[in-house]
Amino acid sequence: MSDRPRFSFSISATDGAGRTGVIAMKRGDIRTPAFMPVGTAATVKAMKPQDVRASGADIILGNTYHLMLRPGAERVARLGGLHAFMGWERPILTDSGGYQVMSLSDLRKMSEEGVSFKSHLDGSAHMLTPERSMEIQRLLGSDIVMAFDECTPFPATRDEAALSMERSMRWARRSRDGFDAGQDHASVSALFGIQQGSMHEDLRRISADRLTDIGFDGYAVGGLAVGEGQDEMFRVLDFAVGMLPADRPRYLMGVGKPDDIVGAVERGIDMFDCVLPTRSGRTGQAFTRDGPINIKNAKHAEDPEPLDPDCHCPVCGQWSRAYLHHLIRSGEILGAMLMTEHNLNFYQALMADLRAAIAEGRLRAFADDFRARYLRG
Template identity: 50%
Template sequence: MEPFFTIHHSDTSCSARTGILALPHGPVSTPVFMPVGTNGTVKAITVDDLSAIGFEIILSNTYHLYLRPGLEVISAAKGLHPFMNWQRNILTDSGGFQVFSLAPFRKIRDQGVEFRSHLDGSTHLLSPEGVVEIQTLLGSDIQMQLDVCTKWGVSYKEAENALGITADWLKRAKQTWVEKADNGYEGKLFAIVQGNFFKELRERSAALAAEADTPGIAIGGLSVGEEGDVFQEYLAYTAALLPREKPRYVMGIGTPQYILEAIEQGIDMFDCVLPTRTGRTGRVFTRRGDISIKRADREFDFSPLDPQCTCKVCREYSRAYMRHLFKTQEILCSMLASYHNLYFLHSLVTDARRAIEENRFLQFKEDFLKQYTELPGMGE
């Protein structure tokens, strides 16, 4: 049987590596950025555009799909892939982070998370076993265990308690996943490392995740309000604790700086809503830093969004036209800006893979970030 994850090359100057994930809907080259399609769609982007850019895997969310359209609809559609007409891979988040963000509306119990729907106030229970069953029904190519995420600044005791619950839920999730796999389910389960910003807890959680021996491991509980230097410290510290042979996934990062930092530390997968969310607000990536297309000085600027970008938006439209679309609240603005931002990050990661293969990733990162500086007067 083909191994799930194969490391192709490790950069000789750091922990960055390239590899391949063997998944039911085709191979995925790593490192890889995954666009977020929370509700079964990446906002303002068609599946044809996602394929044209070159994405091999996207992310959807168990919590949101469970509530709407509901499991009955997706089951009748024979899974999420045919429902949304996406022929490639899908990773589904367990919903743990969404429940975390709904703190006033949820109660964490040993059996699972009881929460009130943000749609209609109805009460639901997500258990670790139930979340595996839901993601199996969705047809997820990679599914995540249910976990407890804690925010920046919580006490050691609270973080330790969340870690203990997450570890218990991992055992239960894996048992259910093994049963599903024995019955023909081909998707992979990832454990999640928690521990907040306490190194001893991170060590304990990483050891438990490794012991569970799931196909991959995710690093959770980062980018939850901490400063950038703290993120970098705990990312590097946690990544070094994980088994080298398993794919590593950092959840919820999408800036070029954070992506390159993660790749340097040997992270293989990452996702974020940032490229499409900022695109809808008129903010786009360029090699010289982010720019706001709604500024008055874009009115007569007929240059492309990024002169160094080869995407169809930069080839065919100007900053002046994009500003016009934004000011007139045309939907096309969100579509074009989101396309460009996703293309930008996909190109960044593709270039990073090439640099790793040539043992020059650290130089690539330094050169990119030296140019990627905020332009004077780029603000709102």
């Protein structure tokens, strides 16, 4: 690889708790705050890699669970790794698979060793441990590797949350050791730890301290966006984010809606991922500065206006709401492609606006104006 740094994070400006900066890695820079489009199965659905990049994305996310089952991590490795396989040359973050296997409540069994589960595809038996998760992410060639953790369900009692967090911290240590064992990969990639503790401040503090003692390149806030609602999520972020090292990136996993992202950036989060812009695009929902719209609605059947008159994406520059309404109502593949392309461009434009607002010291004003217009619409 190039002589660029393995991993570094520099903060160029702050405004309140919000920060903007750059993560530098072998495969390129990641401007923060950053939104990572989700490429679950080695594809950002309905998008070509060059179009994902053209939207402004510096990094995408791949999924350990889905890729280990199909086509298989070993196969991807034989074919040159995930970047070559899917034609994406820039950084890729892979999640650990923990969230997916935990959600297979009827198909998995958890122990201190890891999680045994049956594939949702064919019922075949598998075992995912911290060590195997590190191995899979190494075979995929991930640039940012996530520690294997137990995603605490919501709601959970304090005792349940404590037991879950403690196990995640033991697995974090094993993940660190497993990552370091793959020396060639560890020399060109980064490892992030995941804070757990559910809604409890004292448990979040214990988790943050344990992770800091182990030492990671970045830190994720896990166990949120699991049904607790925005107010509760923000309440937890108000105390949880500041517990993590200020000189490392902070990643809020699985978030989210545009107004979730704005509020989390105000609280010091640097990285996000969510399936919402791509999934919504495929089902006919577009994100605009005046709030989301359902393009299937009959009122759009003869609307000559673009999805968002303030959007500069290729879709808004060429096609009308009426045409997109026709495509989605007709089940045309192009409809899913164009709606997804717009949504990803909207998200990346939002991140660029947030970075500029922080750099210019007007984050609070931007956030207030964005929320007022978005929620009113």
